[in-house]
Amino acid sequence: xxxxxxxxxxxTLMDGTKLSVRPLKVSLLRPFMxxxxxxxxxxxxxxxxIDILIECVKIAMQQxxxxxxxxxxxxEEILDLPTVYKIVEGASGIKLxxxxxxxxxxxxxx
Numbered sequence: 001x002x003x004x005x006x007x008x009x010x011x012t013l014m015d016g017t018k019l020s021v022r023p024l025k026v027s028l029l030r031p032f033m034x035x036x037x038x039x040x041x042x043x044x045x046x047x048x049x050i051d052i053l054i055e056c057v058k059i060a061m062q063q064x065x066x067x068x069x070x071x072x073x074x075x076e077e078i079l080d081l082p083t084v085y086k087i088v089e090g091a092s093g094i095k096l097x098x099x100x101x102x103x104x105x106x107x108x109x110x
Contacts, residue, residue, distance in 0.1 A: 011086050015078040019064045021090030032059045032091060053084050060091040 008020030024032055035055045042048035054076060061069035064087075068075055085096050 009086070009090050011083060011090070013078040013083060014080060017065065017068070017078065019087070021060075021064060021087055023093055024060060024063055024091045028059055028063055029092070032056055035059065036088070036092060036094070050081070050084075053088055054079070056091070057084055057087050060087055063091075 008022035011019045011021050013019065023029070035052060039049055039052050042052065057079065058069060058072045058075060061072075061075065089095055
């Protein structure tokens with residue numbers, strides 16, 4: 001990941017569309033994080049977890065590619081899971097592997 005907040009990390013979608021992914025502006029980060037927080041509630045259900053991550057990507061697309069944000073039904077056709085993770089990580093600054101380890105630790109200790 002790039003450390004310069006003005007220069008995004010380039011991500012290529014399955015259709016060849018290139019995005020410059022960088023931290024979201026606060027107006028989008030709020031709804032993004034609200035959606036992302038709900039992943040913990042469905043951590044044991046992969047399908048629901050993916051649905052939540054896709055919702056996060058849809059929010060991020062409002063900044064990265066407004067045309068894709070207007071047409072969210074086509075978004076899933078040009079995404080794979082590693083790209084979803086890159087977009088979520090770049091948008092939020094949260095490493096999904098670290099978040100996953102934290103959730104697993106909390107679940108194991110309860």
